[in-house]
Amino acid sequence: MSEHKNHISSYKSQIVVLLTLIVLTVLTVTITSVHLGPFNTAAAMLIASVKATIVLLYFMHLKFDEKIYRFMVTLVLAIYAVVIIITFFDYLYRP
Amino acid sequence: MEQQHVAHTDHFDPVASKLGMWLFIFTEILLFGGLFIVYSVYRYKHPVEFHLAAEELDVTIGLINTIILLISSMTVAMSITALQLGNKKLTLILLGTTGLLALVFLVNKYFEWGAKIHHDIYPGSEFLLSLSKGDMLFFGLYFFMTGLHALHIIAGLALLGVAFFKVKNGSVNKDRISLLENGGLYWHLVDLIWIFLFPLFYLIH
Numbered sequence: 001m002s003e004h005k006n007h008i009s010s011y012k013s014q015i016v017v018l019l020t021l022i023v024l025t026v027l028t029v030t031i032t033s034v035h036l037g038p039f040n041t042a043a044a045m046l047i048a049s050v051k052a053t054i055v056l057l058y059f060m061h062l063k064f065d066e067k068i069y070r071f072m073v074t075l076v077l078a079i080y081a082v083v084i085i086i087t088f089f090d091y092l093y094r095p
Numbered sequence: 096m097e098q099q100h101v102a103h104t105d106h107f108d109p110v111a112s113k114l115g116m117w118l119f120i121f122t123e124i125l126l127f128g129g130l131f132i133v134y135s136v137y138r139y140k141h142p143v144e145f146h147l148a149a150e151e152l153d154v155t156i157g158l159i160n161t162i163i164l165l166i167s168s169m170t171v172a173m174s175i176t177a178l179q180l181g182n183k184k185l186t187l188i189l190l191g192t193t194g195l196l197a198l199v200f201l202v203n204k205y206f207e208w209g210a211k212i213h214h215d216i217y218p219g220s221e222f223l224l225s226l227s228k229g230d231m232l233f234f235g236l237y238f239f240m241t242g243l244h245a246l247h248i249i250a251g252l253a254l255l256g257v258a259f260f261k262v263k264n265g266s267v268n269k270d271r272i273s274l275l276e277n278g279g280l281y282w283h284l285v286d287l288i289w290i291f292l293f294p295l296f297y298l299i300h
Binding site for chain 2: 068
């Protein structure tokens with residue numbers, strides 16, 4: 001691939017990413033310490049997914065690398081989501 | 096691109112190299128993904144037991160370990176930036192810091208597991224066998240999944256150690272950065288898994 005495509009992340013941007021991730025972690029701990037019933041887990045999983053996306057895009061460089069990696073990761077996660085949905089269709093509707 | 100023709104025995108394709116690393120990461124995602132599904136199904140079947148058993152885990156130590164891993168993820172990402180900018184010394188310092196943070200994580204894990212085992216909570220212990228099925232499943236999954244994750248930390252530590260020495264002797268450098276980048280990807284994967292392990296085991300309320 002051509003040279004100009006080599007994106008170099010700045011130190012500053014990486015510190016911003018880290019601070020965002022730490023804030024989200026503290027937010028998860030705070031939210032789950034309040035009793036919201038099943039919404040606790042939903043909120044925790046939602047925030048974890050946001051954190052995972054940030055790690056994938058910035059630390060794992062998917063935002064800046066060739067599109068093929070992003071495409072593959074999306075595909076694998078979509079397949080995984082389908083497996084989860086099918087599993088729960090089974091378990092939720094068992095007599 | 097042209098100067099690569101000089102070294103004809105030396106094939107180097109950074110795009111394919113990263114592609115291979117991603118393929119390997121997918122197998123890891125599916126390995127842990129399968130375990131997360133096992134966890135969800137058992138939690139769905141034993142909600143109360145999972146809730147009560149999770150209270151036994153120490154949120155503070157889990158939170159500290161989460162933050163340690165997040166910081167180590169940043170230092171590894173920064174070490175790649177440093178090498179791209181040609182700052183070898185800073186790369187080595189940042190990689191060393193990452194390794195140190197990984198060791199701190201493992202030491203924390205040792206004390207965390209140690210406290211559990213001291214309280215007679217480990218797979219197959221008499222105390223655990225006297226509890227309900229849900230408790231056994233929770234702690235079985237807890238030890239297996241955090242243990243497998245800790246093994247990945249050790250593997251990542253070894254990989255980053257190799258990267259450290261290759262950066263030091265110059266075979267991984269500004270123009271051939273793949274090994275460090277791929278080591279970084281692996282390290283971020285370990286972080287990624289922990290991002291889900293932490294709320295699922297430590298933060299059930």
